Amino acid sequence: MDRILRDAATRGARYLEELETRSVVPSQEALERLSELGGPMPGKPTDPADVLALLDEVGSPATLASAGGRFFGFVIGGSLPAALAANWLGSAWDQNAALVAASPVSAALEETALRWLLDVLDLPSSCGGAFVTGGTMANFTALAAARHAVLEQAGWDVESDGLFGAPPVTVILGEEAHPTLRKALGMLGFGRTRVTVIPVDGQGRMRADALPTLSGPTIICMQSGNINTGAMDPAVEICAAAREAGAWVHVDGAFGMWAAAAPERAHLVAGVADADSWATDAHKWLNVPYDSGLAFVRDPEHLRGAMALSAAYLPFGGQREPSEYTPELSRRARGIEVWAALRSLGRTGLADLIERTCRFATRFAEGLGSAGYAVLNDVVLNQVLVSFGDEETTDRVIAGVQMDGTCWCGGTTWQSQRAMRISVSSWATTDEDVERSLDAMLRVAAAETAG
Numbered sequence: 001m002d003r004i005l006r007d008a009a010t011r012g013a014r015y016l017e018e019l020e021t022r023s024v025v026p027s028q029e030a031l032e033r034l035s036e037l038g039g040p041m042p043g044k045p046t047d048p049a050d051v052l053a054l055l056d057e058v059g060s061p062a063t064l065a066s067a068g069g070r071f072f073g074f075v076i077g078g079s080l081p082a083a084l085a086a087n088w089l090g091s092a093w094d095q096n097a098a099l100v101a102a103s104p105v106s107a108a109l110e111e112t113a114l115r116w117l118l119d120v121l122d123l124p125s126s127c128g129g130a131f132v133t134g135g136t137m138a139n140f141t142a143l144a145a146a147r148h149a150v151l152e153q154a155g156w157d158v159e160s161d162g163l164f165g166a167p168p169v170t171v172i173l174g175e176e177a178h179p180t181l182r183k184a185l186g187m188l189g190f191g192r193t194r195v196t197v198i199p200v201d202g203q204g205r206m207r208a209d210a211l212p213t214l215s216g217p218t219i220i221c222m223q224s225g226n227i228n229t230g231a232m233d234p235a236v237e238i239c240a241a242a243r244e245a246g247a248w249v250h251v252d253g254a255f256g257m258w259a260a261a262a263p264e265r266a267h268l269v270a271g272v273a274d275a276d277s278w279a280t281d282a283h284k285w286l287n288v289p290y291d292s293g294l295a296f297v298r299d300p301e302h303l304r305g306a307m308a309l310s311a312a313y314l315p316f317g318g319q320r321e322p323s324e325y326t327p328e329l330s331r332r333a334r335g336i337e338v339w340a341a342l343r344s345l346g347r348t349g350l351a352d353l354i355e356r357t358c359r360f361a362t363r364f365a366e367g368l369g370s371a372g373y374a375v376l377n378d379v380v381l382n383q384v385l386v387s388f389g390d391e392e393t394t395d396r397v398i399a400g401v402q403m404d405g406t407c408w409c410g411g412t413t414w415q416s417q418r419a420m421r422i423s424v425s426s427w428a429t430t431d432e433d434v435e436r437s438l439d440a441m442l443r444v445a446a447a448e449t450a451g
């Protein structure tokens, strides 16, 4: 055991070091070699050291270098040193985070991490919370609490009796809601399309003035951080309208909610703390290893009401039982890395991570804009959309940037216009990474738009 773990640590550290010089995309040859990991089920055991060597020699070159500083695709953060190392130690612990009795350390770390999270995200300190796999499941979990609460208020026990014959629930979302939010609604029996869709403005913000008259059991799903523009729905107006009508407000803040942790950006999430539930990711902007999402609910009893298994699982000795707040019973101890990330960054380190990445996004926008390319969004956060001309040209530039290998950005369509999307979400990105990447983008764009 000792030998293979040291070998894994050496290989892991070497892999991360080599990200500095290797292409962000794997080579064709590396992808072709992936077949070496396949073949029929082995009949006999293999030496664990050989298994690890094969995984590293064939697997490592076939990765996308998303753990490095020049990956700007989707909204993918890297892994902070403390979070990655804690993940390795936590894997050695192999704790089942379901119950205090199964893992006292995991339960304690979750409680502390939850308290710290509510503090840095500026949410009410009495909220309940769940450590789940990602934003999709965080939305699912928080919206299950919303479903519980609005139907309980209407005299209906949805956990016992399901949705057949239940009072109808009005679900409202913005035209620009993330598709995973609709998926979560579908999984909860609300339907992906049986929703009231509110138009948005030019940045993708829900138009609060277009909200319908609210009555009866209602859940409004707002968004903090549009995947394309980073824009925030107007929380103050939405929460005020909901409060008057007794509606539930849920916030999908997969990455945008972290603006609260940076004093210079906190104004962007003004009013968000007045909602009833929130979903965010730790594997995005907090830079913990995959997978890690977080759901928060103002009244912990609504979350418990939706998620607790049964009365038999009532707290032992008054402690928070983790599985009473999550869809799963057995699960990995995700609180370990969240705790380690927050402990290592501290309030100032977290603020700096958020602010620095936003500043890098602004630098990309300035650099591309001053070269004559159209930046399509107001760069308020860490997301930048840039068009290089018509759809074909923009797609050629995106493909060229990806092939060049200096950095990686994906494509998107923003309000009918094709764009390259730059998301700066990693602690590992440096000023030098930004300048190198900007040079590569400009070089590829110049070649693709010439003549």
Ligand SMILES: Cc1ncc(COP(=O)(O)O)c(C=O)c1O
Pocket (backbone or CB within 6 Å): 074, 075, 133, 134, 135, 136, 137, 178, 180, 181, 223, 225, 226, 227, 252, 253, 254, 255, 281, 293
């Ligand atoms: C606004 C928003 N909501 C939800 C999600 C889904 O999160 P996850 O991929 O962690 O499930 C994303 C992912 O980018 C997102 O940006």
